[in-house]
Amino acid sequence: LNLDSNLPRFIRTDSIRLKQIIVNLLGNAVKFTESGEVELKLEVLEKKNKKCLIRFNVRDTGIGIKSNKIDKIFQAFTQEDASTTKKYGGTGLGLAITNKLLALMNSKLQLESIAGKGSKFFFELWVDAEDGQAKEWENLTWIKKALIVDDNLNNRTILERMMHLNQISTVSAKNGFEALQFLASGEKFDVVLMDYHMPYMDGLDTIRQIREIFNDSDTLLPIVLLFSSSDDEKVNRACEALKVNARLVKPVKMDDLYEVLSRLLLKNKIKPALGSEETQHLTLKAIKILVADDNPVNMLLAKTIINRTAVNAIVIEAATGIDAINAFKQYDP
Structure with a gap:
């Protein structure tokens, strides 16, 4: 896109x-x-x-x-x-x-x-x-430089253009090996946009290497994983284990990208809940949502809406009531 x-x-x-x-x-x-x-x-x-x-x-x-x-x-x-x-x-x-x-x-x-x-x-x-009123994004000024890792030239170009619109400079790598070389050279980045599907070393393998080799500070390098389907349980579990800050479903839309980037610093920030004095935590930790529907069109629509509004959601599908009960017992959403 x-x-x-x-x-x-x-x-x-x-x-x-x-x-x-x-x-x-x-x-x-x-x-x-x-x-x-x-x-x-x-x-x-x-x-x-x-x-x-x-x-x-x-x-x-x-x-x-x-x-x-x-x-x-x-x-x-x-x-x-x-x-x-x-x-x-x-x-x-x-x-x-x-x-x-x-x-x-x-x-x-x-x-x-x-x-x-x-x-x-x-x-x-x-x-x-x-044109309407231009949308303004907060909490992006801290991002000065981003590392983009994607084997597809068009995808890299599109992401670079999106970042440059907010005066964020970029360095692009066409595979995981190049990304590791940039980091090993001592170059500093505020965030990494990592594609999942890449030859030789996929996005998760690259992130694993980054976490093992360059985890030398109290603050982990923020990483956003870009991949084609947000309901892959294996990928979601790996993201949690590797402390991936957020996931975005491709094709990436500019509003979705800015929304995720603007929330990276707010991961542990507390804000007042509406209508009460209680507080709530804004988190990018994966959340499980069970959707039960025997109509495949309705299921696709529900998954699409959830994935667009909650990029950190893991959608668990159930086509029948029995499947829903079994999924609830297994995943405890």
């Missing part, structure tokens, strides 16, 4: 059509990409009289499309060739429908592609826009 920092906070458009278009393009990109990545990128091209021209890009590293087939690909019931239909399935209606929806919004779908390397579908929309 790559969002232009100049995007307005609020826009007015046909949200139902726009969501369908983006879902169609992302679904296609995922279907035809066996390795690599899929990127959704939004960028501002022009602002004028409370209107904004936004380009929506969906880029993949999939099979790509031959140049002589690009015009054909937008026709209904058409895919690049019969072998594509046989291997990946589908009716060939997705792009045709997407283009018709865009025509209703005074836009059109465009394509850049190289066979065997991937494709980029994009379109541009004029929307009514309102």
Whole structure:
């Protein structure tokens, strides 16, 4: 997820059509990409009289499309060739429908592609826009320098851009070995953003080395783990054991990142509870939440809401009442 920092906070458009278009393009990109990545990128091209021209890009590293087939690909019931239909399935209606929806919004779908390397579908929309009041974050001034560890260049670039918006300088490492070398050289960092899925030495192995080798002070180096699923019990237990300060589900959103960073210093801070003289502790320690629902859509929705509002939550799923009772006995949420 790559969002232009100049995007307005609020826009007015046909949200139902726009969501369908983006879902169609992302679904296609995922279907035809066996390795690599899929990127959704939004960028501002022009602002004028409370209107904004936004380009929506969906880029993949999939099979790509031959140049002589690009015009054909937008026709209904058409895919690049019969072998594509046989291997990946589908009716060939997705792009045709997407283009018709865009025509209703005074836009059109465009394509850049190289066979065997991937494709980029994009379109541009004029929307009514309102910047609104800029959101201000507290407790970030102590962070002067961050170490970003991720094997994906695009992910590193996006995180660097997010940090620079708050005048936080960054050093990036493309794997755990490079991260350890930076720390061994004596370079000081206020926080580490650590990706979990990396080759050779994953994020947890790297954090384990950091804790064992560089744990020479009373205050541990704050570390935020970035990974794709927050309900992995093994990862959650490891984070507790390694004293990982917080976890963020990818793709990382700027608001979520700043929220976590702003709370790092407040981990043990006491604040008055509303309507009473009692106090409560704000903690980033993992909390267990049991969700019982036999509907998989409801379960996915509940997990999504919980993961976005409580980044330190461990979601325990139960599809039946009996499963819920057994999970309660086992995990004691």
